[in-house]
Amino acid sequence: MQLTNRSKQVSNKEMTLAEKMYLPSIAQGLAITIKHFFMKKPTIQYPEVKRYLGPVFRGHHVLKRDEQGRERCTACGLCAVACPAEAISMIAAERKKGEENLYREEKYAAVYEINMLRCIFCGLCEEACPKQAIYLRHDRMVPVFQERDGIVYGKDKLVERMDDRYVRMNSEVKATPTEPSLTKAAT
Amino acid sequence: MDLTVLLVKGLIILVIFGITLLIATYSTYAERKVAGFLQDRLGPNRAGPFGLLQPIADAGKMFFKEDFIPAQASKWLFILGPCLAMLTALMSSAVIPFGDSIRFGEYTIPMQAIEINIGVLYIFGVVSLGVYGIMVGGWASNNKFSLLGAIRAASQNISYEIALGLSLIAILMMTGSLSLRAIVEEQATFFEWNVFTQPLGFIIFLTCAFAECNRTPFDLPECETELVGGYHTEYSSMKLGFYLFAEYINMFVSSAFISSLYFGGYHYPFMNAVHDALTGSMGEITGHNIATAIGTVVFFAKIFFFIFFFMWVRWTIPRFRYDQLMNLGWKTLIPLSILNVVVTGAGLLYDIKYTTWLIVVVMVVLAVMSSARAPKSQAAPQRA
Ligand code: SF4
Numbered sequence A: 001m002q003l004t005n006r007s008k009q010v011s012n013k014e015m016t017l018a019e020k021m022y023l024p025s026i027a028q029g030l031a032i033t034i035k036h037f038f039m040k041k042p043t044i045q046y047p048e049v050k051r052y053l054g055p056v057f058r059g060h061h062v063l064k065r066d067e068q069g070r071e072r073c074t075a076c077g078l079c080a081v082a083c084p085a086e087a088i089s090m091i092a093a094e095r096k097k098g099e100e101n102l103y104r105e106e107k108y109a110a111v112y113e114i115n116m117l118r119c120i121f122c123g124l125c126e127e128a129c130p131k132q133a134i135y136l137r138h139d140r141m142v143p144v145f146q147e148r149d150g151i152v153y154g155k156d157k158l159v160e161r162m163d164d165r166y167v168r169m170n171s172e173v174k175a176t177p178t179e180p181s182l183t184k185a186a187t
Numbered sequence B: 001m002d003l004t005v006l007l008v009k010g011l012i013i014l015v016i017f018g019i020t021l022l023i024a025t026y027s028t029y030a031e032r033k034v035a036g037f038l039q040d041r042l043g044p045n046r047a048g049p050f051g052l053l054q055p056i057a058d059a060g061k062m063f064f065k066e067d068f069i070p071a072q073a074s075k076w077l078f079i080l081g082p083c084l085a086m087l088t089a090l091m092s093s094a095v096i097p098f099g100d101s102i103r104f105g106e107y108t109i110p111m112q113a114i115e116i117n118i119g120v121l122y123i124f125g126v127v128s129l130g131v132y133g134i135m136v137g138g139w140a141s142n143n144k145f146s147l148l149g150a151i152r153a154a155s156q157n158i159s160y161e162i163a164l165g166l167s168l169i170a171i172l173m174m175t176g177s178l179s180l181r182a183i184v185e186e187q188a189t190f191f192e193w194n195v196f197t198q199p200l201g202f203i204i205f206l207t208c209a210f211a212e213c214n215r216t217p218f219d220l221p222e223c224e225t226e227l228v229g230g231y232h233t234e235y236s237s238m239k240l241g242f243y244l245f246a247e248y249i250n251m252f253v254s255s256a257f258i259s260s261l262y263f264g265g266y267h268y269p270f271m272n273a274v275h276d277a278l279t280g281s282m283g284e285i286t287g288h289n290i291a292t293a294i295g296t297v298v299f300f301a302k303i304f305f306f307i308f309f310f311m312w313v314r315w316t317i318p319r320f321r322y323d324q325l326m327n328l329g330w331k332t333l334i335p336l337s338i339l340n341v342v343v344t345g346a347g348l349l350y351d352i353k354y355t356t357w358l359i360v361v362v363m364v365v366l367a368v369m370s371s372a373r374a375p376k377s378q379a380a381p382q383r384a
């Protein structure tokens, strides 16, 4: 099977005197390396400069609200079942009268927690959800942990804020992924 | 000797000591920076602006690591190893003339730690002592890989020292002195730089200098792929730091040695004109001192170029196999350097300095002929 057309047959032929002197090939090699010395470096200075990672990047989880600002999650638990890392846990509660503008369904998640140390950012929770309630944002990463407490993210960190709505289809955004102001506010 | 002269002398010694250490420190930084740039990376750039504090951070790390001595190691020799390596590395920069001379009052003080008329021999002696550091350390570790590394280092250094010495003899014959200062003074005009009169000797010397410093392509004593870490496998903390540091000091000293032996030391083209202009416009003493300073700067520029060259080669050429190393040393470099000595001697009989070009020309002709006659190698693409 031919994988590339750049492969060369190994030849064990006698080296010529010029090759035995090494110097011509050493000079050639030095010329190649010094050329790289002056080349532009492709390095991106990571924490200061961030690349746009594309619309399919799986980052920070967000519990979506609907158009009227009601939480979509109905605490069905399918995401917790789908999660291979068993990172999700929740406690369901029944919607009371007068809370219709808070929760869309009659049952909602009173507590919804994701253990970010367990989560592997596979995105299966997003796929499993029948209510389109949970998403992994493509534009924001979960920050690096410094301490052990605060690793379990509760609803305070997960539920989408009304002034910071998340839209997936926003492929013209080409800037720092952690900048919340760059995502368009609409659903 | 007068007290002031003694003071200035002591000052020069201290300054040279300090400069050697400083340059060795920043060579570690430069090495990583150069390595990065040659490999399309940026190198260290987090500690301080442009990563300039990186050597300090490294040293701090080295100091705070656990200083470990293996139970089976012979303790005092184990400690002696890095000390020897460091000591010999630091000693050798003493005889290198860094510049012409400083004048003040009626005194003239050469820019050199000690001026002895056997400078070249002194360096040779100290450099060959340097291998003891590696050998003692490798042997005392009581570890097969360290021992193998130490043996390799010893045989390699001894083999290449011969060619190194022989290639130097041609220069000594031309100068008629073992004093480094005399050798440098000999190369006052540009086309009398020894690299032009001794091209072959220069190449041999350069190769051997690489081998003596245990730098790639001759870094077999510490070759990671075969010997874990070579002679310093068992070392940690600042003892390891000393070994690594000694390598960089050696690199600095050999660069200085090469530039003073072959590249005219602190000489540069038209330096007499510059000297005359400076003494003419600023008076005898200041002008002379400034001319000396320029010469020193030029000398350091040459040194830095060679340090860079050491690194450049390191990231270009792969390591030799051990038999290739020995073949190159004994079967190529030593006969060539003997031939070099003979031809130089013959030239000196008739007062011609450039006779060694003959060898170069003959070799180039032979090489071209043999590669012309060789069957064209066809790189046939592999068939399925
Ligand atoms: S992304 Fe994967 S691991 Fe993380 S919570 Fe969702 S399903 Fe679990």
Ligand code: SF4
Pocket (backbone or CB within 6 Å): A072, A073, A074, A075, A076, A077, A078, A079, A080, A090, A109, A128, A129, A130, A131, A132, A133, A134
């Ligand atoms: S996020 Fe979706 S899948 Fe998970 S409990 Fe809520 S509605 Fe069910």
